[in-house]
Amino acid sequence: MKDLRIAVIGAGNMGQALLEGLVESGQVRPSRICASDRRKDRLTDLKKRLRICTESRNTAAVKKADIVVLAVKPQILDKVLIELKPALPTDCLLISIVAGFPTGLIEHLAGGKRRVVRAMPNIAAMVRMAATAICQGKQARKADMKLARRIFETCGTVTEVDESLMDAVTGLSGTGPMYIFIIIEALSDAGVRVGLGREQATQLAIQTILGAGEMVRSTGRHPIYLKDMVTSPGGTAINALYSLEKTGLRADLMDAVETATRRSAELGKPYAENKNS
Numbered sequence: 001m002k003d004l005r006i007a008v009i010g011a012g013n014m015g016q017a018l019l020e021g022l023v024e025s026g027q028v029r030p031s032r033i034c035a036s037d038r039r040k041d042r043l044t045d046l047k048k049r050l051r052i053c054t055e056s057r058n059t060a061a062v063k064k065a066d067i068v069v070l071a072v073k074p075q076i077l078d079k080v081l082i083e084l085k086p087a088l089p090t091d092c093l094l095i096s097i098v099a100g101f102p103t104g105l106i107e108h109l110a111g112g113k114r115r116v117v118r119a120m121p122n123i124a125a126m127v128r129m130a131a132t133a134i135c136q137g138k139q140a141r142k143a144d145m146k147l148a149r150r151i152f153e154t155c156g157t158v159t160e161v162d163e164s165l166m167d168a169v170t171g172l173s174g175t176g177p178m179y180i181f182i183i184i185e186a187l188s189d190a191g192v193r194v195g196l197g198r199e200q201a202t203q204l205a206i207q208t209i210l211g212a213g214e215m216v217r218s219t220g221r222h223p224i225y226l227k228d229m230v231t232s233p234g235g236t237a238i239n240a241l242y243s244l245e246k247t248g249l250r251a252d253l254m255d256a257v258e259t260a261t262r263r264s265a266e267l268g269k270p271y272a273e274n275k276n277s
């Protein structure tokens with residue numbers, strides 16, 4: 001992978017996180033990575049910090065690229081692809097992290113028989129702790145999936161799914177850090193409400209989330225088993241659980257994931273309808 005040329009189109013939150021992961025991992029030479037964005041200040045900062053190449057024109061960034069990572073917002077992906085189409089090297093691999101755009105639609109917007117891998121990371125890529133799912137477009141090969149896996153492993157864990165599940169992944173883990181941010185904030189508020197200082201309450205909430213996640217991950221135990229471990233008869237945990245069940249926290253989370261899944265499916269629809277009309 002070291003000598004592959006990688007272009008990242010859109011150097012916002014996710015684009016930058018990926019660029020940092022790639023450079024820090026040492027898997028690709030910085031001189032082989034090129035980022036483009038409409039924000040010149042972002043490009044200047046990236047060039048200085050990561051010693052990668054930058055271009056303010058997307059078409060210049062993809063010239064000679066082996067892999068083009070699409071990291072712009074869904075609302076402008078069609079315009080970006082129409083602009084890129086004539087400049088894309090014939091055999092480059094397109095990797096899209098754009099929510100809601102199926103591989104078939106990306107192939108179509110990029111001019112037909114293109115190798116496309118779709119990925120859904122999350123914002124924790126910024127701290128190399130993302131949960132990413134990848135799926136294979138019709139023209140993509142197994143080797144493309146391996147490459148995509150290596151790229152996203154520089155920012156966290158990677159799992160492969162069928163494309164039909166990508167919107168569900170977007171609803172669960174793509175959007176997921178937001179659920180946890182809100183839970184941390186709510187727990188911190190709750191701590192303050194019962195008398196703790198803000199800083200201590202927030203630190204305790206953060207470490208509790210990290211510790212609970214690590215327990216589920218490292219023990220391999222079902223969360224219900226771990227829940228039973230901490231709910232002693234008549235104790236604090238079982239009383240807190242009763243309160244949560246009354247207000248329906250589980251159903252609220254299920255609703256939120258379903259709503260985000262539906263929204264992901266909607267994002268590419270207007271462009272898919274144009275394609276078919």
Ligand SMILES: NC(=O)c1ccc[n+]([C@@H]2O[C@H](COP(=O)([O-])OP(=O)(O)OC[C@H]3O[C@@H](n4cnc5c(N)ncnc54)[C@H](OP(=O)(O)O)[C@@H]3O)[C@@H](O)[C@H]2O)c1
Nearest residue numbers: 010011012013014037038071072073074098099121122123
């Ligand atoms: N954020 C997440 O949690 C997350 C998680 C998984 C997947 N994603 C996907 O990742 C993609 C990027 O999200 P993000 O949060 O990184 O967004 P973002 O921070 O807004 O980054 C997009 C970048 O693209 C730039 N841009 C706008 N128009 C452009 C153009 N024509 N050519 C090149 N660059 C252009 C933007 O500049 P301006 O700021 O000036 O517009 C911005 O710097 C989205 O499609 C999203 O669905 C996001």
